[in-house]
Amino acid sequence: MIGRLLRLFAVTLAVALPLAVGSTAAQEDTFLAIAQDPAVGSFLTDAEGNTLYLFTPDTTAGESACNDDCAAAWPPLTPEDEMTLPDGVPGELATIDRADGTQQVTYNDIPLYYFAKDEQPGDINGQAVGGVWFIVPPGATLGEYPAAPGEGTPVPASSLQVGFTEELGPFLTDAKGMTVYLFEKDEMAGESACYEDCAAAWPPVPAADGMTLPPGISGTLSAIDRTDGSRQMTYNDIPLYYYAKDAKPGDTTGQEVGDVWYVVTPGMQLGDEPHEAEEGAESATPASS
Numbered sequence: 310m311i312g313r314l315l316r317l318f319a320v321t322l323a324v325a326l327p328l329a330v331g332s333t334a335a336q337e338d339t340f341l342a343i344a345q346d347p348a349v350g351s352f353l354t355d356a357e358g359n360t361l362y363l364f365t366p367d368t369t370a371g372e373s374a375c376n377d378d379c380a381a382a383w384p385p386l387t388p389e390d391e392m393t394l395p396d397g398v399p400g401e402l403a404t405i406d407r408a409d410g411t412q413q414v415t416y417n418d419i420p421l422y423y424f425a426k427d428e429q430p431g432d433i434n435g436q437a438v439g440g441v442w443f444i445v446p447p448g449a450t451l452g453e454y455p456a457a458p459g460e461g462t463p464v465p466a467s468s469l470q471v472g473f474t475e476e477l478g479p480f481l482t483d484a485k486g487m488t489v490y491l492f493e494k495d496e497m498a499g500e501s502a503c504y505e506d507c508a509a510a511w512p513p514v515p516a517a518d519g520m521t522l523p524p525g526i527s528g529t530l531s532a533i534d535r536t537d538g539s540r541q542m543t544y545n546d547i548p549l550y551y552y553a554k555d556a557k558p559g560d561t562t563g564q565e566v567g568d569v570w571y572v573v574t575p576g577m578q579l580g581d582e583p584h585e586a587e588e589g590a591e592s593a594t595p596a597s598s
Contacts, residue, residue: 340392340402341416343447343473346433347486348556350470350523351415351479352444353398358430360419361386363525365441365454370418371405383435383442385413386421397475398447418451419525435462446471448479448575449525468520468530469544471575472559477584481544481574486558489549491583493569498546498579499533502580511563511570513541526575546579561577 344358345351353361362383362482365396366374377381385407392402392414400417407413414421424435424442440457448471457464469489472482481489492511494502503511516532520542532540533548542549552570562572571583 310560339395341394343395348513349436349444351473352446360433361445362424362442363419363445366452367420373407373420374415382425383422388412388414399478413578418509440464442526446523446525447473450527452527454524467523469522477572479575488555488561489573490552490563490570491547491573495548501535501548510553511550516540516542
């Protein structure tokens with residue numbers, strides 16, 4: 310009986326190992342990768358899945374404000390000969406010269422760091438530390454970051470996060486990961502063209518006080534007053550909606566419905582051309598976990 314179990318274990322292991330190796334190889338195809346966590350959305354990692362962070366005092370292109378003891382706790386990401394981004398991730402990788410003579414990798418001019426207290430791939434122990442360290446969403450750009458509460462005060466969760474698929478690239482979701490959409494017929498700032506049956510299928514994203522974006526995602530969140538007395542969240546004047554047929558976080562089944570409903574990409578402005586899925590891609594593909 311024991312011999313039979315051992316043989317069964319050996320067969321099972323032989324089948325499982327190629328799958329594990331294949332998954333690792335896929336991660337090594339690019340210098341950086343994308344991970345996703347329900348608490349923060351999608352974010353950049355190295356090829357092994359170790360989380361990368363931005364430092365909000367880094368606001369000048371070509372410079373890092375984290376040196377000496379800071380750099381010991383937050384080691385800079387060092388460059389390699391071949392530096393590539395995963396499919397679907399917009400932007401570019403470059404390097405800057407640090408004060409100690411070493412080089413550091415940047416994403417869209419954002420210096421990238423590890424956190425020494427992250428022990429394994431997928432850890433996000435550095436998120437919101439001191440109100441100045443945050444994960445780096447795909448599509449993030451260097452800029453002035455909104456002020457966070459002082460040290461010792463919990464940083465409130467962002468009102469929106471960034472979801473990601475290779476087909477669509479980065480797109481906005483709510484804080485729980487549910488995809489938000491734009492309606493191409495919304496052409497005037499401060500107005501929604503979706504009511505009654507339309508609003509039943511495409512519920513407006515409710516607005517609230519103190520709405521915030523993830524650090525690195527440019528733009529402004531505000532609200533419009535709807536004719537039914539409710540308030541709807543807008544991003545750069547774009548009214549935001551859910552799709553009733555999206556069943557779970559990461560679903561994007563509303564993409565391109567009627568050729569008027571689309572995901573909202575970071576930095577998008579009212580009136581911009583919406584992002585369409587790559588030719589041949591399934592627009593209903595959920596974000597991987």
